[in-house]
Amino acid sequence: MVTAPVPNHADAAATPVVIDIRLRQGSFSLALHETIEARTVALFGPSGSGKTTTLAAVAGLRRPDDGVIRMGDRVLFDHARRIDVPPHDRRVGYVPQDLALFPHLDVRGNVMYGAREDRRPDGDDTGSLVTHASILELLEIDMLLDRPVDSLSGGERQRVALARALMTAPDLLLLDEPLAALDASLRGRILPYLERVRDELGTPMLYVSHSAEEVRRVAERVIVLDQGRTLRAGVPADVLPTVRADAAPLECSGGFTTGC
Template structure:
C-alpha cells in the first residue's frame, strides 16, 4: 500500500549543523495496517509523516501510495497534498470554530478537487462518519462547545469522511488527560479496524504504540533503530536505545563465556555472577555484551533470614525501595557487585524495604543485545 524508500530530509541551522530530519528511512505499510512511528522529540517521526502528507519537500527518496508516486527525487515528482488521497489528524485538532459539527466534518467534501458531490452524498457520508465516532446527535452544535475528547473524535470524522487511502495521525492524543487518552486509544483502534483504512500513527508515547499498532518503527536521530511487532520490539530489543526507550528494563553488561550461534542460550560473566541468556546472532567468546531483563520477568522469593547460595540465573539481594503502582508493585533490589535490579510483581507478595530476597529470571527471558 505505502512504500517509503531511502527518505532523506535534512534541516541545517545557522551554524551549518544538522538538526533533526531523517537519513535514509525506509519502510512498507500493508493495506489496512496501523503502523506507528515511535521515538523521542527530534527523532524524525513527524518529518517522515509530513513528507508523506506533502507538507515537507524531502531532499531525496521515494514515496509511493497504492503504486502511485507521491514523491520521487529521481523523477522530480512532488504531488501537492490535495492530490495524495490522504486524511490527516493533527495534535491541535484544527477544528473550525465558526462551523457546526456537521459543517466541520463536511468541509473536505465541499472543497475536494476531484469531482462534485451531491448534497445527498455529502449528507450520507458526513452522518456515517459522525455516527462512527458517536457525534451524530451533535451535528448542529458549535464545534467549540465540544469537549476535548469530542473535538478529537470530530477531527477523526473529518479525516475519514473523504474515505482516504491513507490516514495520518500526528500525536493526536497528547492534549488529552490520562484517562481520556486511554479511552481514545481504544476508539482509534476500533475506528481504524472498522473503516479498514491504512494508518500511520506518530507518537512519543510507548504505551500508545504498544496498544494500537500492528507494527512499530522506533526512530532515533533520524534513522530507524528497530522495526517489528510491538511484542518483538518489547521482548527482543536489538540495541540499548530501544531496550531503554520501550518500557522499564534492567540493562546489564558482561563477557561472553563461549562462542554462540543464533538461537543459542549461553553463559555471560557479570558483576553479579554468571547469567545465561538468549542470543539472536552469532558471537565469539570473550565478547563484551549487554543484555536485557524486563522487570516483570523477575520472580522474587523471600529468603526469611536464611543465607543461601543463589540458584542458576538468580541472585540474592535485599529490597531497597518499593513503589505501589496499583495492579503491581515495583521493587528496587540491591545485589552484590553494586548493581540494582528493578522487579515488578503483584503487591500481595508482601515484601518490604530491607527484606532479603532471591531474584530469579528464566534464561529465555534474558535477551542479549548483539548490535
C-alpha cells in the same frame, strides 16, 4: 440516527507504502528507508527523532531533498523524476497535533469540509460502503453536529478531527500524537475509537506516539526512530517493553530509551 453496521475489514490486505527519503533541516537530518505493508504502523521515539517530519513528508507538507514516496502504484514524490503530488491530491488524511479545527464552523461544517462521496473500503469487494453516516456513528458525533467547536470537550474535539480526516476518503490516515494533549482518563476513552477505525473501516494508519501502551493497542507494526534513523522495527510486543504503571523511562530492545 440508525444505519447498517459497518463491516469488519481488519483482515483486508494493506496497500504497500514505500517511504525512502532523505531530508535535512538545519543540523537535523532524516534518512528513512521503509516499506510499510501492515495496515496500522506506529512511529515511536523521542521528540526530535523525525516522527512528525516523516508524516509531513508523506502528507506533502514538507519536501524531501531526495528519494521516493509511493502508495501502491501511485507515486506521491520522486525527486529524480521531479514528481511532487500536491497535498490535496495525495488522498491522505492528516490529523495534526493541534487538530486544526475551524473555530468559525460548527461540528457539521468541520467534519464535512473536504468530504468526498461515500466509498468502498480499501481492499473490499463485497459492495459495502463506508458512508458519511457510518463514520459519524462510529465515532459517536452524530449528535454533536450543530455544536460550535469551542463548546466541545477535548475528547469530542479529537473525534471531530478524526471524522473530518476520514470524510475525505483517504487511502492513508496520518495521526500525529492524537492523544498526547489528553489526560489519562480521556486517552482511555478515545483509544477504542481508534481501534474501531482500524478494525471496522479498514483505513490504513501511520500513527505517531510517545506511548508504548498506545502503540501496542493500535499498531500491528512499530518503527522506532532516533535522530532521524530507524533504530528497530517489528511487532510492538517484540520491540517495545512491557509497561508497568510505575515505570519511569522506557527502554526497548536495542537500547532506545524514552518516557511514555
